[in-house]
Amino acid sequence: MTLQGKHVIVTAGPTHEPIDPVRVIANRSSGRQGFAIAAAAAEAGAHVTLIAGPVSLPSPPGATRVNVETAEEMATAVHGALPADVAVLVAAVADWRVEPSVSKLKRGSGPPALHFLPTRDILAELAESPSRPRLLIGFAAETENVAANASAKRETKKADWIVANDVSGDVMGGTRNRVQLVTAAKVEDWPEMSKEDVARRLIGRIAEELE
Secondary structure, three states: OOOOOOEEEEEEOEOOEEOOOOOEEOOOOOOHHHHHHHHHHHHOOOEEEEEEOOOOOOOOOOEEEEEOOOHHHHHHHHHHHOOOOEEEEOOEOOOEEEOOOOOOOOHHHOOOOOOEEEOOOHHHHHHHOOOOOOEEEEEEEEOOOHHHHHHHHHHHHOOOEEEEEEOOOOOOOOOEEOEEEEOOOOEEEOOOEEHHHHHHHHHHHHHHHHO
16 A cells, blocks of 8 residues: 555644643643654655644654644644645644733732633634545544544544544553544444554555545
């Protein structure tokens, strides 16, 4: 299987949404799964644009890396990388942001009143874009009803596939993963394996689909 001549966009890691100059809204995503997918796509011959949130992982060989901090920056970078044959949105983008304070919020002032605003929905935006990739794949990090929630997300976001995983354990910080691939036709339950093996299997399925 090969992705020679194909352009694959991969997002990876968390986003950091500033509260003040020293505090952020974030999550536990390590970026490992997204980086592994970018590496596997490059190994398969694709031109890979890796849009990475704030993680300290080394860049995969053969991938063009774009570093971002916030959901807004990630969305802008994704749209700026189009057109693409495939987009694999692995990043755990923060769902909410606040208008950040220009100065540090002091503990002695009591708990701050934070007004939460939704961040941009990159997956849904890509699904409606005139430059929609031929194959649009999202990730769903769930703690219960994993397959059902992922199937609902696939339909709501108008994605082609959703890769769902149960993150109630050490998945987001660990080196192994167990996922379910949700397509329009079925739900595939993959066995637990290393994140690198998940990446290679997913890239193999992508190559088959594009053929």
